[in-house]
Amino acid sequence: MMTASLVIGLICGVFAVGLNWSVHTLRHYITELELGWSSIFIPALGAGIAVYLVRSLIRDSAAHGVSDVIKAMALGSEILRRRMIHSRFIGSLLTVGTGGSTGLEGPIVSIGGAVGSALGRWMEMNERHKKLLVGYGAAGAVAGIFNAPLTGLIFSLEIIIGEWTYLTILPTIIAAVSATEISRFIMGNKIAFYQEIAGFSITSLLACFVLGALTGVISILFARSLQLWEKIFSKISETFWIRAAIGGLTVGAMGFFMPEVLSEGYEVTQSFLTNNIRPELGFVLLFVLIKFLACGITLGSGGIGGVFAPSLVIGSGVGLAFGMFLHLLPLDGVAEDAAFALAGMAGMVAGVMHGP
Template sequence: MKVNELLVKFLVWRIKHIDNRNFVLLLSGVIGALAGLAAVLLKQSVHLIHQALTLSFKTEYANYLYLSYPLIGILLTVLFAHFVLKEKLGHGVTDILYTISKKSSIIQRGKMYSRMITSALTVGFGGSVGLEAPIVVTGSAIGSNIGRLMHLNYKKRTILLGCGAAGAISAIFNAPIGGVIFCVEVILAEISIASFIPLLIASVFGSIVSLLLLGDDVLFSVKVTDLFKASDTPYYLMLGIVCGLASLYFTRATYWVEGKIGGIKKTYKRILIGGLLLGLIIFVLPPIYGEGYESIKALLSNNGSGFLNRSLFFSSGGSPYILLFFALAVFIAKPIASALTISSGGSGGVFAPSLFSGGVIGFCFAIGIQMLLGEPISVSNFTLVGMCGVMSGVLHAPLTAIFLIAEITGGYELFVPLMLVSAISYVTISYFEKHSIYTKHLVERGDLIQHDKDRQVLSLIDMNKIIETDLLTIEPTRSLGDLVELIKVSKRNVFPVVNDKGELMGIVTLDDIREVMFDEASQNNLTIKELMHSPPAVVSSYDSMATVMKKFEETHAWNLPVIDNGKYTGFISKSRIFNAYRNRLIRQHAE
C-alpha cells in the first residue's frame, strides 16, 4: 500500500513539474539502461551454460553429447514455460508486433524476465537460434510496463516499448545506430522525429551499460582487415542475388519445418522428434550448435580447420573442397535446425541464424569464385557482406543489416558493398515474398497492417462493440399483421426472421412490404416466410474489419447480419462503423 501511495505522489509531482515530452526522454534513458543490463545478463548466462557443457569436448573428435544436449534444453524450456510461466513460446518479435497492433502495446509483466530464462536454457544447451529476439522481447516488456506504471497513453507506451527494443539490440552488439534502425525498420512502422529522439537516448544508454560491464566482449565483433576494391563490384552484384535467393530458401524452409513439427499435436512427441532431429544435425554439423558466432569468426579469419572443429570431417585437414562441401551443408541445415528448435518448444529467434547463414553463404561464394576463376578476392569481406545480404532479405530490413554489420566491424570500409548487396538481396526476395519472416503470418491473418493508415485504424475497431442487437426479430410462421404490430414499436426498418433455434432464416425490410402492409387481407393471409428474402451477405464477429468492409463494398448494403456458429447475433451497420472510425481517429490525434 505504501508503494502505491509513493507512486501516486510521484505521479502528481511529475505532472506538476515535468511535461510529458521531457518525462518520456528521461524514461527512455532508464529503459535503455535496464534493457542493456538484461542483455548483458542473458549473454553471460548463455556463455556460462555453454562453457560448462562443452569444456571437456576435444577439438579433434566428434562428441556424442551433441545428440542429447538440444533435446534436454528444449525439454527444460517447455517444462518451465508450461508449469511456471503458463504460456506458449514462439517468435518473439512477431509477438511484439502483434502486441503493438492488437493489444495496445501492453506486454505481460512476466516477459521482463521469462524469455531470458527460456532462451538461456534453449541456446545454452545448443538450440540453433539467437538471443536477439528474446532480449528484444525483454527490453520491450520493460518499456511497456514502465509506460503502464507511469500511466502513459498508447502512443507513448509504444515509444517506450521501442526504446526497450533499441536498447537491447544496441547492448548485445554494441551497435547503437543498428539498435535504433532495427527498432524503426522492424518494430515501429511509423515514427516521427519527436519519437526518434527517445530511441536514440535508449540505444546510447544500452550501449554504455554493455561497454561498462563487458568492455569490447560483445556478442559478435570483428575488424575489417582487407580494403574494398572497386574491381570486385561485379562479384558483389552476384552475391546480392545469391543472398536474396538464400534468404528465400531460409524463409521457405523455416515455414515448412515449423508447419510439419508444429502440426504434431502431442507436446512431448513434438519435443522428442524435434529435439532428436536437431541433435542429429548438430552432431554431424557442429557449427550449428547454439548461435554459431564462433564458427563465423573462424571463417572470417580463414581458419578452415576451426570451422571443422568437433566434426567428423576434422581429420580432413581443412581441404578446400571438403570445407566448401561442409559449409554448404551447414547453410542448408541451419534454417531447418532453427525451425526445429522453435517449433518443438525452444525459445529464440531467427535474427542470429540469418546472420550466420549469410556469413556461411558469403564464405562459400568467395571460395567458389577463387576455385573457379582464380580471383584473389577477400574471403572475410564477402563473408561479412553475405551476413548483411541474408539478414536484409530474411528480416526485410536492409538498413538494419547495413548499419549493424558496419558497426560490429568497427568502421565503414565496407559501406559501399554492404549497401549494394543489401539492396539487391532485398529486391530479389521481395519478388517472391512481400513480407518478412516476422510479419508474413500476421499480415495474412489481418493482425498487422503496415503502411496503410486507413486499414490500420479499421483494425483497431472492436467488432463486438459495434454489433447492434436492438433490431426486433420475428418468426417465419408469423403473419404480416404480426409484423405490422412490430413496426409500430420499432425504431428500425429491418426485421430479422429468426426461427425457434435462433437461426437466421432471412430478413424483411419496410420496402418489401410497403405496398401490402395496410391491406387487411394480406395482413391475415401472408406469412413472413413468403415475404422474407436472404441478406446480401453475412458476417461474423470473428471477421476482421477489413473483411467486413469488403463485404459492404461488394454488396452495396448498409446493414449486414452477424452470424456466429450458425446463430443470429445481431446486425452491423456501415454508419456505425464510420462513427467508430471517426472516434478512433479523434482519439489517436489526441494521443
C-alpha cells in the same frame, strides 16, 4: 520520454548482459563435460524443459521474438505482458545454452519490448507513447547484446517503430547508448564481430548484386522452412514440450557430427571473417545446409529463440562460399572471401527481417 528512455535503456542493458553471460557460461560448462555420444540428449533436455516452463507454468506463447514486438506495434502494446520478461529469459537460456540452434536477439527484443510496455502501463501513458517505449526497449536490447548503439538505433527505427521523427530518434538514441554503456561497464568494450578486409573492387561490388539475389532467395526459403517444420512437428505430438524435446534430440544428433551448428554459431562466423586458413568449399556448403535445417527444426519444434543470429551465421557461410567460388573463376580484382562473408550476413538479415 527522455527520462523513460534512459531508464528503459539501463534495464535492457542489464538484461542483455545477463542473458548473454548466462547462456555462454552454461554452454561452456556443458562443453567441458565431454559427454561423448550422450551429448545428443542435452539439447532435447534443455528445449523440453524450456517449453514446459514457458508454455505450461508461465503460460506464454513463446513465438520467435521480433514478430511479437512488431505485432504489438500494430495491435496494441498490451500484447507484451510482463511475464514475457522472465519467460523469454529462462526459455532462451535453456534452449540456446544447451545447444539449440537459434539466437538470443529475438528473445532479448521481446524482453526489451515488454520492459517498455510495462513501464508505459505503470506510468499510465496513452497507447501512442507506450508503443514508443516498446521501440525504445527494442533499441536498448539490441544495442546491449551487440555492444553497438547504432545497430540498436537503426533496428528499432526501421523494423519496430517505423518512423524517423524528433519523438523517436533522440529517445531511441538515449536508450541505445545507455544500454551499450551498461554492457561496456559490466562486460568490457567487446564487439560481436571484427573483420580484416583490405579492400573491395568494382568487380566485387558487381558480384554483390548476385550475392544479394542469392541471399534473398535463401531468406525466403528459410522463412518458409520454419512454417513447414511447425506443421511437421504439430502432427508429431499435441504436447508442446514433447515436440521441443524431439526437435532438440534431432538437433543434438546433428551437432554430434558437426558441433559448429549448435547454439548461436558466432564462433564459426567469426572464423569466416578473419581466419587465413579456409575450410574446404564442401565443408562450408555442408555447414550452411545443416545450420539451415538445425535452426528450422529448433524453432519449428517450439524451441525458444530468434532468427536474427541464424540469419547472420547462415549468411556468412553463403557469402564465404560465394567468394570462394568466385576465386575459382578467371576474374581479376575479386575481393577476399571474408568480404563476401560480411556482405552475405547483411543480405541474409535484410531478407529475413525485411529491412535493408
